Amino acid sequence: MDFNDTPEEAAFRQRAQAFLAAHAEPKSAQKESLQKRLSDKEYMLAAKAYQKAKAENGFAGITWPKEQGGQGLAPIFSVIFGQEEGKYDAPAGPFTIGLGMCVPTVIAFATDAQKARHVGPALRGEEIWCQLFSEPSAGSDVAGLKTRAVRDGDDWVINGQKVWTSGAHYSDWGIVLVRTNPDKAKHKGLSMFFIDMKSPGIEVRPIHQMSGGSNFNEVYFTDVRVPHAQMLGGEGNGWSVALVTLMNERLAVGGSPGPDYKEIFDWARTMPGMEGGSLAEDAAFRQKVADWYVRAEGYKLAKFRTMTALSKGQTPGPESSIGKIITANQLQDITHNAMEAMDHFGIITDAAHAPAEGVFQQSHMWAAGLRIAGGTDEILKNIIAERILGLPGDVRVDKDVAFKDLPSGR
């Protein structure tokens, strides 16, 4: 048992470190993040330049086949690069979904000519991709989506609405899951397309989140034409194609999404407690710090176990579903406790007055969304129960019924 890289991994890590030192700024508590410092436009330019540098230096498409311009390396190298990149304020965000989920789907299902046209520009950061699956009435039950595509000559005509689409406003291309046959059962009438986001009839509107910000979009489709040749995986096979996309999502192993045990414990030294000393000396608070530590370390160490499996050439299973359940709930709990410890002062979000510049208040708002995004706690628990523990699926009322005949409520 050890935590060391193999010689090959160590050499790769060293190369990654050298690359990052030359092309990105280390994260720093003293310095405002790149995204805050730059305008949206400037940030996007920086992101594209960074992605181009990654491609030129052999750090783009690490696990992709060489014939697609990738590096043809095992997934462990992608994790290693992610670990090192995580230490930097690298503008990689705009490419996460496209390169992590969309383009791998294109690689799996598109024609050679299409791949030749699209993969390179995506890899070099020249074109950004987004993923259009969720709808207002199809979230956890994404196969219940209603956006329709109707065949018209060599084209399909799309009408409907997508929601929670990250980056739709700056994306050049998207993969969109639509219903092509409502007479078939729910999962059988879907098809996947890739689509030019500048097509006439596509309208992108930002969603105003409860946190006040706008990180996602609604995308409206009104008579949008897409060539039949851009269907991925064949008519009626959209669900299997979507599963390939979502499979890739699970490989993206995330870190801590906000203040964790370390941050709240450091901060607690500056806060008055209930026993005459600082909050960090209160017995009840210390018990909670221990719980947070155990969970944060447990998750970090579970990722080391995943890395070990990857390093041995095994593919990680649905075990990684536990990650977001732990981190999102822990974030909500820690920020809740920090705010309670501030007493009435905890209500202040004004950075000029709020302790720790309001980071706990901000993260507390964000945590509520994190428990839903990319699979709710409940769906993730279903995945654990069904795919890991092998429990039976729920009784289905939507099997073998034409989609058009299913009850849909509101």
Added chain:
Amino acid sequence: MNFDFSDDQKYLKEQARKFLSEQSSMAVVRTILNDDTKSHDAKLWQAIADMGWLGAAIPEAYGGLGLGELELCVLAEEMGRSLAPVPWASTVYFFAEALKIAGSEAQKQALLPGVADGSVIGCVAASEGPGEPRAAHLTTRFDGSSVSGTKLPVADGDCATHALVLVRDETCGGAASLVIVDLRGAGVSAKSVKTFDPTRSHASITFDKAPAHVLGEAGDGEALLSRIYDRAAVLVSFEQIGGSQACLEMATDYAKGRYAFSRQIGSFQAIKHKLADMYVALEIARSNAYYGAWALSTDAPELPLAAAAARIAGCEAYYLASKENIQTHGGMGFTWEVDCHLYYRRAKLLALQAGAPALWKEKLVRRLELRNAA
């Protein structure tokens, strides 16, 4: 990154599981549960000794197999899963490990070969009343050659041949020392006490001028016991994940086979989410236990923090798994005949011996502060 057990260690684990499923079946566990006069299964104890497990991590020079702590961890997981009714934890995790880190050459030569062949059964006698045993409150005294006082409860105290006793040491101003007492000698009387988990016996031991000799440095008893507990906490955490895993499997099997409202109860999300929570807690416990195993086997400075985390996570996972296993079984789970309660009992025993979770949480935070200050 190689954060896993080796193929050889996994093979040992597999062999241990096979052996224990035959030699320590639930029927064997229940003979101890149902018989107040039996402290442990002597036949199983001898069988385990014959397998070499008792001396697995004891150097060959002292009659052991000379394997490492990682091998002990995989055995611990299987012992925990099987609920083996033998004084294994007391003897191996506490007594033998204490001798290994603090025993004099003479003490090691006198006792470790006996541990390895099964003739020496060790135990730790620290507690005297509710709460953490601290030097200032100890009434059991050591006068330099003998011990007097009463210890309660002592795990495996009614079948042990030797005890590590935490005493108020009058030779060093009342500081605590750890002393070794031969329980078969004069001035010792042990009486069984009923506990929450009858599959592991406990006793009250009264010492009346019982001959004793110090383990390690006189007056260093509290610090030494803390080091012994850190090591044992890692090994106990493997018993806890073994037990938690058994509960999760038992609950999962039952949820697949039991029908209510004309469907498998495992198809209800209320059951699924309960079992998923057990799985998540177990994964956190397993990951922390592995880190403890690494720290233990490499004698890393991270051991105190890693041990505390492994212990806290192990206690939490086993408590959750054992209580929700009962809940999943419904009324059947509350009967004497169904095995759920055996794990519920063992989970509580493992969480309360060698410091309850709340105590370890405070220890963990103090250790975190020490690390941050360094």
